[in-house]
Amino acid sequence: MIIPSPDLFNTMLFIWMALAVATFVLLLFVSAPYGRHLRRGWGPNLSNRLGWLIMEMPSSVLMLVWFFTGHGQGNIVLILFLVLWEIHYIHRTFIFPLRFHSNKKDMPVVVVFMGIFFNVGNTCFNGLHLFHFSTDYAVSWLYDWRFIIGAVIFITGFVINQHADHVLFTLRKPGETGYKIPYGGLYRWISCPNYFGEVLEWTGWAIATWSLPGVSFAIWTLANLVPRALTNHNWYVRHFKEYPKDRKAMIPYVL
DSSP states (O other): OOOOOHHHHHHHHHHHHHHHHHHHHHHTTSOOSSGGGOOSSSOOEEEHHHHHHHHHHHHHHHHHHHHHHTTOTTOHHHHHHHHHHHHHHHIIIIIGGGGSSOSOOEEEHHHHHHHHHHHHHHHHHHHHIIIIIOOOOOGGGGGSHHHHHHHHHHHHHHHHHHHHHHHHHTSSOTTOOSOOOOOSGGGGTBSOHHHHHHHHHHHHHHHHHTSHHHHHHHHHHHHHHHHHHHHHHHHHHHHOTTSOTTOBSSSTTTO
């Protein structure tokens, strides 16, 4: 296995973050073609469930590879970081797609490949930092304010994300199709609390790991989800005349 030098790693990481900024700008003008925004012109499609599993799986599998090939096995802090990561990605890979209402919906293959590209890169940066390059995570890190605050924010975000997804998955009765206006929880204030929760998760991760790769993940999360939240919010406003006027897209009272 080829491990880059620390200098090369940092150079690649800054390029990676610059790519996130470029992606953010692009997505403000071009909505990613999946879900309610699926449209023709993006090449062949495959099953939503299969596509989601394929593109998310590298995050859970690769992180385990970096863990078992690095110096993390005997370090309780690094083990806890691995647990937090896998809690999110095992759910996202193997449980979340099974909750889709139908296996007949599709997503473009190109979206799957873009998802794989991001997940491989993101996991490599975070996994290499934690399990191959880091030297700062002694047991005392568990009592550090950065770990405590970051872990609390991560868990809070995970709970918000799970509740928001639950609301969406239970909107329709068996056999129903189409979209409805979600209510309850943070849907009182925003259209996409699931995205808000995920932003909190990886902001918490960045604080808890206190690392540049963690920051890069938070930046990428914002770059991907802020434009998506704005697109979804505008879609709701266009399609439902009765849509609550005081809702924001993703951040209560702000955005």
